[in-house]
Amino acid sequence: MTKLEGVRACVFDAYGTLFDIHAPLRKLAPEIGPEAENISKLWRQKQLEYTWLRSLMGVHADFWHVTGDALDYALEHYKVHELGLRDEIMALYLKLEAYPDVVEALQAVRNQGKRTAILSNGSPSMLDSAVRHAGVEKLFDAVLSVEDVGIYKPSRRVYRHAMQKLQLHDAPSICFVSANGWDAQAAAQFGFQAVRVNRFGLADDRIPGKPAALIADLGSLAALI
Numbered sequence: 001m002t003k004l005e006g007v008r009a010c011v012f013d014a015y016g017t018l019f020d021i022h023a024p025l026r027k028l029a030p031e032i033g034p035e036a037e038n039i040s041k042l043w044r045q046k047q048l049e050y051t052w053l054r055s056l057m058g059v060h061a062d063f064w065h066v067t068g069d070a071l072d073y074a075l076e077h078y079k080v081h082e083l084g085l086r087d088e089i090m091a092l093y094l095k096l097e098a099y100p101d102v103v104e105a106l107q108a109v110r111n112q113g114k115r116t117a118i119l120s121n122g123s124p125s126m127l128d129s130a131v132r133h134a135g136v137e138k139l140f141d142a143v144l145s146v147e148d149v150g151i152y153k154p155s156r157r158v159y160r161h162a163m164q165k166l167q168l169h170d171a172p173s174i175c176f177v178s179a180n181g182w183d184a185q186a187a188a189q190f191g192f193q194a195v196r197v198n199r200f201g202l203a204d205d206r207i208p209g210k211p212a213a214l215i216a217d218l219g220s221l222a223a224l225i
Helices: 023-027 036-057 063-077 085-093 102-111 124-134 156-166 181-190 218-224
Strands: 009-012 115-120 142-145 174-178 193-197 213-215
Touching: 009 156, 023 036, 023 085, 036 063, 063 085, 063 124, 102 115, 102 218, 115 124, 115 156, 124 142, 142 156, 156 174, 156 181, 174 181, 174 218, 181 193, 193 218, 213 218
Parallel strands: 009 115, 009 174, 115 142, 174 193, 193 213
Antiparallel strands: none
């Protein structure tokens, strides 16, 4: 495994990388039924699509709004209309569980003297809730939201925002870590030393940008930097 040189900070995507986005529907699967997994997948698909479409349209809404719209679409598609279920799912999204490898990996990175931050599509209140629920608030030097920029990833403005906030003027000094292939590839195209966490066994997207490293889980990160 090739070691990354010159890394001063590790910046992490949040949803799907640190936090398990499919936990809410998995928890409610016994009452939702066999379509729970498909609903969760469609919810995530539409959540991402709506961020990209809004960015292209120039009509921004925060991630909480987009997440709700995407859930409404998924529930409607599968004809799930149970009263109160939508609000229960959304409440669970504010309390996502961290993946089992997160805490140890963050501690290992910080033990090497590297700064740590989150750079996420999530709104500040969503990120604050998730970070606190997972008990990892003391493991980050900064939690950065696209709301400060007004556009979603993979806009270059978002990645540049991380450099500005961390006061790092050389893009390769940031190791950007994401389990979302498109995000890791866009960050690599921007100039970060991107590490893709292949949690879901997916192929690279056919878009510009080649990550510096591919790892199966966050436990392998510290050895890279």
